[in-house]
Amino acid sequence: MSKILLLTCLTAVLNWGCSRPSGIHHTIREGQTLYRIARTYEVNEKYLARLNGISDPTRLEVGQRLFVPGASRLKEVPSTVKSPEKGAKATAASPGKVAAVPRQVRAAPKAHQSKGQKVPPRQAPPKTVPKAAVATQKGKFSWPLRGKILRSFDKGTTEISKGLEIGTPLSTPVLSSAAGQVIYSGNGIAGFGNLIILEHDESFYTVYGFNQKNLVETGKFVSQGERIALSGLPPRGGTPRLHFEIRRGKKAVNPIFFLP
Numbered sequence: 447m448s449k450i451l452l453l454t455c456l457t458a459v460l461n462w463g464c465s466r467p468s469g470i471h472h473t474i475r476e477g478q479t480l481y482r483i484a485r486t487y488e489v490n491e492k493y494l495a496r497l498n499g500i501s502d503p504t505r506l507e508v509g510q511r512l513f514v515p516g517a518s519r520l521k522e523v524p525s526t527v528k529s530p531e532k533g534a535k536a537t538a539a540s541p542g543k544v545a546a547v548p549r550q551v552r553a554a555p556k557a558h559q560s561k562g563q564k565v566p567p568r569q570a571p572p573k574t575v576p577k578a579a580v581a582t583q584k585g586k587f588s589w590p591l592r593g594k595i596l597r598s599f600d601k602g603t604t605e606i607s608k609g610l611e612i613g614t615p616l617s618t619p620v621l622s623s624a625a626g627q628v629i630y631s632g633n634g635i636a637g638f639g640n641l642i643i644l645e646h647d648e649s650f651y652t653v654y655g656f657n658q659k660n661l662v663e664t665g666k667f668v669s670q671g672e673r674i675a676l677s678g679l680p681p682r683g684g685t686p687r688l689h690f691e692i693r694r695g696k697k698a699v700n701p702i703f704f705l706p
Contacts, residue, residue, distance in 0.1 A: 469515045469627070471647070476508050477525025486523045487514045496669040497625045498647070513647050515627065515667055585706045587623040588670060590654060590690055591677065599700040608698035609653065609691030616658065616686040620675040622668045623652045623692070623705075631660045638689065639681045642674055648694070655689035656680050 472483060480503040484491035495503055498512050590612075597611035626646040633640045638655035642662065645651055658678030668674060677688050692701045 468518065469513055470517045470520060471511045472514050472517075472520060472523070474506050474508055474510045474512065475523070475525065478506070478523050479503070479526055480506060480512075482526050483512065483514075483523050486521050487517050489514060489516070493667075497667055499625050499670055511647065583704050585704075586650075587652065587692060587701070587704045588621070589705055590620050590623050590652075591618050591688060593618075593688070596685075596687055599698075599702065608693075609689060610701050611656075612688045612690060614677045614686055614688060616677065616679070618677040618686075618688075619673045620654055620657060620677055620688055622670055622672045622674050623690075624650070625670045626650075626652070626668060628662050628664050628666045628668065628674075631662055631664045637681065639678060640675065644668065644674075651691075651693040653689070653691035653693070655691075656687055 472487070474483070480495060480500065481491050484494045487494075491503070494512065494514065495501075497515065500506070591614050593612040593614035595610055596613045599608070599610060620642075622644060624644070624646050626644040628642060629645045629651075630641065630643040635641055638653075640655075640657035640660050642654040642657065642660055643651060644654075654675055656678050657675040659676045660674070661676070662668060662672075662674045677686055679686055680689070690701060692699050692704050
């Protein structure tokens with residue numbers, strides 16, 4: 447790829463129009479284990495767990511998506527763990543039929559009503575929003591470093607309004623906000639100085655700019671909390687800081703809603 451084409455593509459990454467790196471997402475089915483998935487795709491099990499933020503490989507959830515680096519197609523992974531429900535004795539009801547409801551519990555007994563006393567109508571339980579549905583992305587990413595917020599997220603038109611600017615001493619280690627792949631590491635995009643872009647699962651990207659030094663190269667897979675750069679100065683001058691963005695697809699989102 448020529449240098450001009452590369453810079454064009456990377457600029458498009460900041461506008462979120464560039465292609466994704468190699469790899470596929472495998473959806474976990476019942477009975478599949480991380481070990482068997484890793485063996486099937488010929489990937490190191492511990493590396494696969496670290497890349498997907500899995501601390502306990504024995505607690506995979508059906509429907510969970512794993513990013514498998516280097517894979518070009520989905521493979522059939524055998525189910526090696528038997529479901530607890532399988533092999534259990536059937537209930538008294540016939541297969542495919544619902545067991546009869548005992549007569550005494552089919553309807554609740556009527557409340558005792560004194561003469562002339564009105565029984566209030568039954569009220570439907572109040573509708574509540576499950577806690578899991580509220581702020582489901584909170585804590586999805588971790589802070590790349592700690593410091594004073596010098597500039598907050600803003601829906602303005604300037605580049606630096608699309609994320610946070612975090613004040614920090616010069617040469618402070620910058621950590622990966624989540625496991626992912628480095629899709630850019632360089633200083634060829636104007637306004638960001640030394641810049642790193644990571645791609646994560648679910649079409650998320652994180653951007654780390656104004657670095658004094660990048661510590662990872664394009665194509666490297668990193669785990670959450672891994673050191674990827676040293677903080678530096680903005681190209682246009684000012685105090686030491688980190689430019690940090692979280693994007694989902696083409697849209698910049700407020701990092702505060704995704705950080706702990």
